[in-house]
Amino acid sequence: MPNYILxxxxxxxxxxxxxxxxxxxxxxxxxSGAANILTDPDxxxxxxxxxxxxxxxxxxxxxxxxxxxxxxxxVAGSNVGDAVHYVKERLPFAKADIESDGLIALxxxxxxxxxxxxxxxxxxxxxxxxxxxxxxxxxxGFQIGDLGSGARLGHALxxxxxxxxxxxxxxxxxxNAVMAEFNxxxxxxxxxxxxxxxxxxxxxxxxVFEYAGRNDPVAVALLHASAQTIDxxxxxxxxxxxxxLCLLGGLAPIYRPWLAERHQPLFMEPEADxxxxxxxxxxxxxxxxxxx
Amino acid sequence: MPNYILxxxxxxxxxxxxxxxxxxxxxxxxxSGAANILTDPDxxxxxxxxxxxxxxxxxxxxxxxxxxxxxxxxVAGSNVGDAVHYVKERLPFAKADIESDGLIALxxxxxxxxxxxxxxxxxxxxxxxxxxxxxxxxxxGFQIGDLGSGARLGHALxxxxxxxxxxxxxxxxxxNAVMAEFNxxxxxxxxxxxxxxxxxxxxxxxxVFEYAGRNDPVAVALLHASAQTIDxxxxxxxxxxxxxLCLLGGLAPIYRPWLAERHQPLFMEPEADxxxxxxxxxxxxxxxxxxx
Numbered sequence: 001m002p003n004y005i006l007x008x009x010x011x012x013x014x015x016x017x018x019x020x021x022x023x024x025x026x027x028x029x030x031x032s033g034a035a036n037i038l039t040d041p042d043x044x045x046x047x048x049x050x051x052x053x054x055x056x057x058x059x060x061x062x063x064x065x066x067x068x069x070x071x072x073x074x075v076a077g078s079n080v081g082d083a084v085h086y087v088k089e090r091l092p093f094a095k096a097d098i099e100s101d102g103l104i105a106l107x108x109x110x111x112x113x114x115x116x117x118x119x120x121x122x123x124x125x126x127x128x129x130x131x132x133x134x135x136x137x138x139x140x141g142f143q144i145g146d147l148g149s150g151a152r153l154g155h156a157l158x159x160x161x162x163x164x165x166x167x168x169x170x171x172x173x174x175x176n177a178v179m180a181e182f183n184x185x186x187x188x189x190x191x192x193x194x195x196x197x198x199x200x201x202x203x204x205x206x207x208v209f210e211y212a213g214r215n216d217p218v219a220v221a222l223l224h225a226s227a228q229t230i231d232x233x234x235x236x237x238x239x240x241x242x243x244x245l246c247l248l249g250g251l252a253p254i255y256r257p258w259l260a261e262r263h264q265p266l267f268m269e270p271e272a273d274x275x276x277x278x279x280x281x282x283x284x285x286x287x288x289x290x291x292x
Numbered sequence: 293m294p295n296y297i298l299x300x301x302x303x304x305x306x307x308x309x310x311x312x313x314x315x316x317x318x319x320x321x322x323x324s325g326a327a328n329i330l331t332d333p334d335x336x337x338x339x340x341x342x343x344x345x346x347x348x349x350x351x352x353x354x355x356x357x358x359x360x361x362x363x364x365x366x367v368a369g370s371n372v373g374d375a376v377h378y379v380k381e382r383l384p385f386a387k388a389d390i391e392s393d394g395l396i397a398l399x400x401x402x403x404x405x406x407x408x409x410x411x412x413x414x415x416x417x418x419x420x421x422x423x424x425x426x427x428x429x430x431x432x433g434f435q436i437g438d439l440g441s442g443a444r445l446g447h448a449l450x451x452x453x454x455x456x457x458x459x460x461x462x463x464x465x466x467x468n469a470v471m472a473e474f475n476x477x478x479x480x481x482x483x484x485x486x487x488x489x490x491x492x493x494x495x496x497x498x499x500v501f502e503y504a505g506r507n508d509p510v511a512v513a514l515l516h517a518s519a520q521t522i523d524x525x526x527x528x529x530x531x532x533x534x535x536x537l538c539l540l541g542g543l544a545p546i547y548r549p550w551l552a553e554r555h556q557p558l559f560m561e562p563e564a565d566x567x568x569x570x571x572x573x574x575x576x577x578x579x580x581x582x583x584x
Contacts, residue, residue, distance in 0.1 A: 194433075
């Protein structure tokens with residue numbers, strides 16, 4: 001039994017940590033800056049320790065005790081061996097495991113029940129759990145995957161706006177608004193798209209939802225097409241046995257009404273957040289002394 | 293009246309030139325290496341001059357006469373001002389104009405008639421001419437345009453193969469063959485796609501046609517979807533007045549049977565190739581002393 005356990009949710013914009021007792025009761029929480037182990041592992045380390053220290057301070061535990069804690073981190077890029085190894089070697093905890101950000105989100109959302117989560121943000125990925133079997137579906141990134149994600153939806157909007165400019169597809173207030181942002185010059189769209197990262201395409205996604213709410217026909221068509229890709233992935237998840245579905249990520253609440261009728265009865269609200277999930281996983285893993 | 297005119301078709305794999313008399317009668321042809329003014333303007337210059345010299349030699353004209361020739365070059369990237377300026381300043385001809393590779397292809401295909409060409413290769417672009425009015429449609433590149441192109445079709449195949457791997461979409465002999473090429477590991481597809489240039493995606497396009505010929509259901513669906521994007525662009529071209537359509541580019545002959553019934557009566561065989569088109573444009577422009 002460890003003295004303390006730490007759950008850590010390392011995100012691309014901030015890192016959150018929670019310290020708990022050996023049974024997983026949270027005693028304090030802390031937050032710090034970005035923890036991207038792929039693009040900036042050294043700063044990720046600083047922020048992971050910073051968030052953990054802040055959690056100990058909030059719990060009124062001497063930060064010197066950090067060295068005796070057992071930590072479970074959920075981060076993006078947990079499947080990239082080199083980055084995980086680099087960070088894991090340098091963490092100041094008694095024990096530490098690094099898991100995917102998706103897995104701690106699933107644990108938080110579903111608790112210990114079976115089911116699946118769809119994480120719909122800049123990217124998209126589906127994670128299903130049955131007993132101890134975890135399956136990842138999708139999530140292959142913007143270039144050939146992540147259908148239904150904000151990045152792909154924003155990309156589709158730009159493409160559609162240029163098609164409308166060329167009068168190949170109908171224009172609409174939405175496509176006119178997009179082209180106006182680029183001075184009605186497709187070359188500016190091309191220039192933007194050449195350099196844009198997924199997150200920059202994703203910034204156009206909320207516009208699609210906004211205009212779809214006003215029945216803009218292009219927005220509605222784009223959103224139906226995008227929602228269909230999500231429904232198809234959910235069909236695959238359901239076919240593999242999941243009976244509870246939880247939508248997570250920034251686009252989850254606005255996508256939900258656009259998803260198919262057949263999935264609506266399966267949707268449930270998440271029980272808790274990813275940070276809580278990381279604590280629960282840490283408690284299971286380190287209390288049991290084995291895999292959870 | 294110039295002594296000689298030169299038509300030059302500068303392509304990404306080779307450069308071809310034809311020397312003609314002032315009336316545009318071709319006297320000799322020559323060929324040399326790649327002429328990509330965007331990525332390698334200095335070698336493009338060498339190959340442009342090399343092809344012209346070879347054409348003069350074939351015509352038994354002293355290559356020293358090159359300096360008195362008026363040349364019209366068709367090249368990719370003719371809309372990129374800096375590259376055009378750099379090359380134009382350094383050409384050893386009496387006069388030279390640089391036009392798009394599409395325009396000389398159109399002139400070759402249609403002669404002096406009105407109509408439109410669809411250039412279906414690694415990229416896709418549509419060019420329509422009515423009297424002296426030239427309109428470009430599409431051709432915005434792989435990232436947000438070029439629908440129906442070989443690159444987009446190959447990309448769609450890779451995406452579909454990963455969707456089939458995830459059991460989100462049905463698999464087929466085609467998707468199985470693609471995944472086998474990547475050792476049945478979507479991460480290898482992701483890795484390939486991250487670095488792939490449009491031409492590398494395009495190398496997968498012939499596979500779609502090949503399997504569609506054997507009624508592979510995924511191949512047929514991908515090809516129908518891709519052909520539909522071409523039909524939609526052709527609809528826009530026809531709506532703007534074109535009554536003759538000419539399909540050009542490496543994929544033209546294999547796409548044609550997949551295109552809509554409504555377009556079949558409008559298709560015509562190209563009258564001549566892009567090199568012949570460049571000579572015809574040069575003859576019109578420099579004999580008339582004005583724009584052609």
